[in-house]
Amino acid sequence: MTSTVELMDYADVVARFDPVLGLEVHVELSTNTKMFCGCPTAFGAEPNTQVCPTCLGLPGSLPALNGKAVEAAIRIGLALNCEIAEWCRFARKNYFYPDMPKNFQTSQYDEPIAFDGYLDVTLEDGEVVRVGIERAHMEEDTGKSLHVGGATGRIHGADYSLLDYNRAGVPLIEIVTKPITGTGERAPEVARAYVTALRDLLKALDVSDVRMDQGSLRCDANVSLMAKDATEFGTRTETKNVNSLRSVERAVRHEMTRQAAVLAAGGSILQETRHFDEATGHTSAGRRKETSEDYRYFPEPDLVPIAPSREWVDELRGTLPELPWERRRRIQAEWGLSDAELRDLVNVGAVDLIAATADAGAPAAEARSWWVSYLAQQANTRGVELAELPITPAQVAAVIALVADGTLTKALAREVVDGVLAGEGEPAEVVEKRGLKVVSDDSALYAAVDEALAAQPDVAAKIRDGKVAAAGAIVGAVMKATKGQADAKRVRELVLERCQ
């Protein structure tokens, strides 16, 4: 697109229009094998090495359903407060595309495994928005095309294309929201918060890697605008290639300003797929979605219907972990946090980390102190999110335990954390490698204390005279001599003992 895009000022957009969102999230399940065959699903293998007749769609091959994928789909449905179908089928979605081995995708159409649920989403200021879930259904992923040559990296204008079918047949769950209305100027924020909450939920369920950068969580954002006095939704566009949480927000916001400008100028919105450009933050027209596009869905005759028993569904309900928001609510109560305090912790992404640290055995207060002070500073210095620091809650808990048992002082503990962040290994290894252990050998400490007392006879005399406060100077000298590796409390005890 060479022509400059007209955009309307955001304040004007929300003054004149109500945005309507629909979010479609594709989640790649982290099952060991594909949806309909035994091929591995690991990311990043050599192209076309994780394939077989079935996922290549060779003539005569047939699908065999991966039960683990169904289990994951049901758990996701339950966590999203959905109904679980008593009986449902797969359907074929027919269209031609070179990265689709059979030229149909085995998906679900009017009989999804899970439907009619909701997800409560908390915005930064604490406002909770309930996002309705239309459905969550199972399908297989397509292969990947790499278009070589041409300017855009897209199929048109490419010299040739390379196809990798490793991803073909990887289990996907597509989660579709009901139309999200009434969010006004907060629509972009709601979109981001929804995808964030969904990501956290899926992570807690341990069903997916939820890596947007690797494509294991993909979001398509449907956006339309309706004039303030309108009663029907406007024409929507579907923006693809939205590869980060931040992009979700930017893409929605951009589409709102672009569509508003088109509508205000008397134009109309084309129902089309648009492509989000991370660099410019703009969307550009992609495949034109003719309303006549017809996937000729029909029930997949190569698979038998799925009828999850109610007993099984209840059993799976029992496997749901404490969900992220439940955990936050519990933590708020346990830690006695105000709403604002909790929100602050949530906003810096510390709650789950603190809770996980506490779960790993650390006192909650200690855990909280580490994450919101020293580790927060480190994240800040490095310009990354707290969760992206290369230290796990379990490692933080281990450091806290080392302080508690006297192996480390607070100061030494910070050095150990530095070592872990620097990739030097587990806390215990860092202690070992850097020689950071508190000197707990009393004979070595006695020697150091005696040396310090001898060096400052006047202070020693004061202590002997009962001026216990003077001991601090000797303790300081011993700490200096031992390079901080002594336990100051113990040193003080020894100093007083020597001066009796």
Next chain:
Amino acid sequence: MIRKTAAELADLIRTREVSAVEVAQAHLDRIAEVDPAVHAFLHVDTERALNAAKAVDEDVAAGRELASPLAGVPIAVKDVLTMQGATTTCGSRILEGWHPPYDATVVRKLLAAGMVILGKTNMDEFAMGSSTENSAYGVTRNPWDLDRIPGGSGGGSSAALAAFEAPLAIGTDTGGSIRQPGAVTGTVGVKPTYGTVSRYGLVAFSSSLDQAGPCARTVLDAALLHEVIAGHDPMDSTSIDAPVPPVVAAVREGQGGDLTGVRVGIVTELGGDGYQDGVLAAFHGAVEQLRALGAEIVEVSCPSFDLALPAYYLIAPSEASSNLARFDAMRYGLRTGDDSTRSAEDVMSLTREAGFGAEVKRRIMLGTYALSAGYYDAYYGSAQKVRTLITRDFAAAFDKVDVLISPTTPTTAFRIGERVDDPMAMYRADLCTIPANMAGNAALSVPCGLADGLPVGLQIMSPALQDHRGYRVAAAYEAARDAAQGGALIHRVPELEVAH
């Protein structure tokens, strides 16, 4: 030797009266002599056959237990099943030269049973047809009259039996493609219960209807082969996890010649107008024979059978339009027009234009239309309802009788070229066989005499998983017929001119 039954050959090999190599060589010689005229085979693999036979002879010589009751017996396989080491073409240009990298489950079972695969047989392209005239590789001729069709789609398999090129063959039956060729070539053809013989490696025409099954010259041979190829297969999700019906035992029981207490229902709707007089005469002769054997004969009405043909021509093409989408030049088979200037879409389109024959294109168009938005309910949806009605008619009928009978096909073999311009006339050849595919139950065709010198088939239909009922009746009838007519019908095939 080539005129012996499979059961006889197996015994001779087991008792070392002949070697498996001799048996294989006799059939290979016969193929070399008569196949130039018959053209039953698309591919013959002499070396492979002789090696397989040699392995059986070694087992016999070493006194090892043979792999199955049919070890060492030659067999021909319809070219719609994948087999490594040879091309699988499905009678289509679009798959010319395609070497599948895997064996169909049925092929795997034949090999495991120590059977000697002679080669692959001709068929209507993608099993669409009733005459083998739709093969891209030339028509197969009926050994009873070389100017006539051998039936279809599995005309190659049946003609090979009637020409004594093979004692056994594998066919596939979507709407009658085993039974109708069996009827017009004077051989036995069995469509087992849907789901009892694995479809893995069977290149799909219509997934919910396709079923592989045995082709033979005697009922016992068919039963022996049936037990080799049937059984649950986890690779085929529609495969039924149930014991294989005891068909060989049923044949032995039937050969005793007593059908007292067996209730046989004549389907009112499958006879009368449009049926060749000679066919009806032969059929009624068979009915009298059954009555003489003690069977109780009643007439049963199955009104929805009248709707079977039109419903079939919606369901089968619909599924085919999707199943055949994968033939797109991207991964295997024919590629037309790839001159590095054309788009992938154009190459797909040109390849499909060049690679598919007229009947396949007709059915793809028909199916694509029937599945289109706005037409789905009227066509595909209604056809599925008809299917339910047919299943109910069968269920009601089987409440009253043990098996249902009809002529297998309304006429004897027609002349080559006679119906190529009249698809509706061609489709009527499957009028009697389609209901069993629609309901998924078992059915077979056994020769029941001649009309104007050409074979007529008696169809016997059984409830799902009760395949043995049909076998028992067929075996009893076959024994009585052979006794009454002074030998097996198949030996009245005219001598074929031998190529030199």
